Amino acid sequence: MATEPQASRNVSVLSEAFSTFREASDRLVSTYQGLEEKIAELSRVIREKDRALDSQGQFLDAVLKSLSTGVIVLTSGGRILWTNPKVVEWIGEREEEILGVLSGWGVWPVMDEAFQFPVLWKGRSLILNRSVVRDPDGRPAGHVLILTDRTRLREMEEEVARDRRLKEMGEMVATIAHELRNPLGSLEIFASLAQKEVPPDTPLSDWVGYMRVQVSRLDRLIGNLLSYTRPPEIVLAGMDLGAFLRRAESDFRRILDMRARAGDPPVRFDVQGDRETWICADEALLYQALYNLVNNAFQAVEGIPGGEVCVEGQVSPDGWFCLRVRDNGPGISETAKEHVCAPFFSTKPKGTGLGLSIVHNIAEAHKGTMGFDSRPGHTAFWIKFPAGSGCLEKAGAGSSTREEEQ
Known part of the structure; x- marks a missing residue:
């Protein structure tokens, strides 16, 4: 039987052991908690990295999808991993269809080297670039094909x-x-x-x-x-639109009188427009354009009872001048509409096919455009260009000076 001092020592040793165990347990709990915190932090970092990678992947995917070139990614075994919308638009969506086209081009299955060559496919002129994708050890791991559309460039x-x-x-x-x-x-x-x-x-x-x-x-x-x-040598100056229209009306009525004396049916001719307006234009070139358009209109109604030709000239509120010539002739056929402005194209036996081309050049020289609209019983040609505020101011100043001198 243990003596009292011995029992006291045993209790003391046991107490120290329990104390050591508690300290070790506390350290273990603290270490575990620290480990949990580190794991939580690592998990948070991984999630952020995943989100960043997803965002970058989505951005890269959006970039590849928005490219005007076609992109095909293949494995080393020839399986298609990814294509962008241009490939679907130009070739097709199904894998066997794409591989069939590549085989027809001589690209597949020989895929060992990078190269570039032109391809004609469904009316498109394409350039195909092939690159080999290699792994870290330098072995072929896949292929990237880039299709560039050169149709517009060609x-x-x-x-x-x-x-x-x-x-x-x-x-x-x-x-x-x-x-x-x-x-x-x-x-x-x-x-x-x-x-x-x-x-x-x-x-x-x-x-x-x-x-x-x-x-x-x-x-x-x-x-x-x-x-x-x-190219027309244009000299822009302030031009009295009213005087221009009056001169044109007088000249064209004389032409109609001569045609009437030659036995042609009478043509109703009318000139409308802003008679009190100034515009900025080359008067000689504008008259040449008007002459060509009116001459075409006269020929369109030639021999037609009740023929009508009307000239209109006016400036729109947004500052554009429009000179329009319309007639009630038979109109222009759908086939002829495609070539109506082409040089040397004419539907008339004695036509040169240059009149409308010259009108088009004159409109462009004035920084404007030429257009037309035609159907049976109605044809209208017009040219539009900026009226030119600078010339209008000069014309107004010149007009005031002349009035003061008088």
Whole structure:
């Protein structure tokens, strides 16, 4: 039986053991709590990283989907991992369909090297770039195909080449036209002298008169060729629209009178517009454009009972001037509408096909546009361009000065 001192020592040892156990337990609990906090912090960081990766992935996906190029990602075994909408638009959505097209192009299944080559597919001119994706050890892990649409670029290159050819042709035509005009002028002079020498109302007089008409027609044709091949040299100035319209009305009524005397059915001709307005324009070029449009309208109603031609010129509230010529002729066919402004295209047996092209060039020289609308019984052509406040101010100042001088 243990003595009292021995029992006291045992109690003391046991008490120390329990105390040590409690301290170890407290440290363990504290360590566990710290570990839980670290795990929670790591979990929070991982979640933030995941969200950031998701956001970056979504952004990258949005970028790839918004590309105007086609992107195809394949595994090393040829399985399609991803395509963007352009591939679906150009080729298709199903994997076997895309692989079939790639096989037809000679791209698949030979995928060991990167390369680039052109492809024509469904009217598109494409450039295909193939890149090999490698793993950290340098082994092929997949492939990326990039399809770039060069259709518009090819069209622009063709347009540039066509414009270059047209420019060269225009220079040649201008040279030939200039050389033709000199002897043509001499022919007109001698024909005029001959007509004065021959007795009137004789076959010879009629022949000389016919020769002069044809010379005049050739001169107009050469003038149209020169106007088309040479960019119009525009000189903008303040122009009295009312005076311009009155002059045009007088000139065109004389033309109608001559046609009426030749036996053509009468044509109702009307001129409307802002008679008290000034605009900024090149009056000579604007008159040439108006002459071409009115001449076309007269030809459209030629031989039609009740033919009508109307000229309208006015400035809109937003500061644009519009010169419109309309007629009630048979209209323009749907086929002809596609080529109506093309040079040398004409539906008339004796037409040169340059009148509307010249009008278009004159409208562009005024920083404007030309347009038309046609259906049976109604055809209207118009040109629109800025009326020009700067010229209007100058014109107003000049008008005030002239009034003061008077």
